[in-house]
Amino acid sequence: MPTAVVVGAGPGIGKSVADRFAREGFAVAVLARSEETLASVREELEGRGRKVLALRADSTDEEGLHAALDTVAERLGPIDVLVYNAALIRPDRPGELNAKGQLDAWAVNVVGALSAATHVAPGMVERGRGSIIVTGGMPKPNPALISLGLGKFGVRNLVALLDAEYGPSGVHVASVTVPRRVIKGTDHDPDLISEHYWNLHLQPREEWQQEVLHGGDAA
Numbered sequence: 001m002p003t004a005v006v007v008g009a010g011p012g013i014g015k016s017v018a019d020r021f022a023r024e025g026f027a028v029a030v031l032a033r034s035e036e037t038l039a040s041v042r043e044e045l046e047g048r049g050r051k052v053l054a055l056r057a058d059s060t061d062e063e064g065l066h067a068a069l070d071t072v073a074e075r076l077g078p079i080d081v082l083v084y085n086a087a088l089i090r091p092d093r094p095g096e097l098n099a100k101g102q103l104d105a106w107a108v109n110v111v112g113a114l115s116a117a118t119h120v121a122p123g124m125v126e127r128g129r130g131s132i133i134v135t136g137g138m139p140k141p142n143p144a145l146i147s148l149g150l151g152k153f154g155v156r157n158l159v160a161l162l163d164a165e166y167g168p169s170g171v172h173v174a175s176v177t178v179p180r181r182v183i184k185g186t187d188h189d190p191d192l193i194s195e196h197y198w199n200l201h202l203q204p205r206e207e208w209q210q211e212v213l214h215g216g217d218a219a
Contacts, residue, residue, distance in 0.1 A: 003076040005029040005069065007059060007116050008086030012182045013135060015041045016190035017083050017197045022050040024198065027076040029053040031068050033086075059086040059112030060104075066119050078127065079120045081201055084113040085135045092146050102147055109151025110158060117162055117173070125169040131201040132166075134159055136175035139213060152177075156211065163210055174200045177213045187215065 004021040006014050009030030022028045022045065030045075030052055032038045042054040053076060057068035073079055088108040092101070117132050124130025136159075138145065138152035155175060163173040176196045182188050196212045203209065 001025065001027045001077065002080040003027045003029070003072065003078060004081035004083065005031065005072050005079055005120075006083045006085055007031045007057070007065070007112070008084065008135075009041050009054075010037055010085070011040060011044075012190045013178070013193055014083075014085040015044065016194035017085065018052060019045055019048060019050060020191075020194040020198050021081065021201075022052065026081070027051070027053075029055060029072040029076060031055050031057040031059075031065075031072075033058045059084075059116070060107040062115050065112065065115055069116065069119055073123070078123055080124075080129070081131045081133070082116060082120050083133050083135070083197060084116050086112055087135065087137075087148070087151065089148055091144050093144055094146055097147055102150070105147035105151055106154065109148065110154040113155060114158055114162075117158075121162070121166050121171055124171045125166060128170040130170070131172045131174070132162060133173075133197050133200055134175045136177040136211065137179065139177055139179050159210060167208070170205070172200065172203065172205070172208050174209055175211050176200070177211055179213065179215065 004026045006018045008014050009032050018028050018030050038054045045052045055068045057065050088105045113134050134155050136155050138149045159175045180188050182190050193214050
């Protein structure tokens with residue numbers, strides 16, 4: 001049974017992506033910083049008949065994040081799909097957030113993705129297959145969201161760099177760019193967005209996309 005893990009499995013995209021892969025017969029693990037969030041996501045997924053491994057992990061704690069990913073591999077099997085969906089989302093205009101605040105946001109939005117990806121990628125390279133998919137956003141700059149905008153542009157570059165490093169060995173690295181707020185029952189419903197993650201994983205190598213923009217072409 002293949003294994004998928006979602007880092008940053010909140011009530012929106014993360015939960016929907018976990019559900020989407022579980023529907024296809026994947027063993028699924030969800031990681032989140034908050035025990036309350038984990039309990040809510042696990043309860044809803046199990047209510048849909050999904051089996052899910054829920055582990056607490058902070059994406060900015062490299063040692064703890066790696067330990068949680070190792071636990072997933074030990075209990076469910078080698079990780080075939082890594083989805084990084086963690087983000088620190090808050091409004092801040094130029095000059096409103098100090099340097100520490102910007103670095104804290106960067107740690108969640110970009111460094112955590114790098115840490116998770118580089119931990120699981122060697123195993124994928126050894127097996128000659130795997131998918132690493134990061135939730136992107138902010139296709140256009142918004143001065144009201146400085147830290148998030150910097151992070152999402154950083155993620156776009158990170159995906160390109162990881163693709164250059166691991167793509168030739170059979171690892172599909174891509175991002176799903178979500179341009180607006182995710183709201184259930186709209187055209188930005190998380191269940192609709194989750195289809196991109198599944199479709200990216202299914203893409204044959206000759207058709208790999210590096211970025212999918214929800215509601216449009218790749219940015």
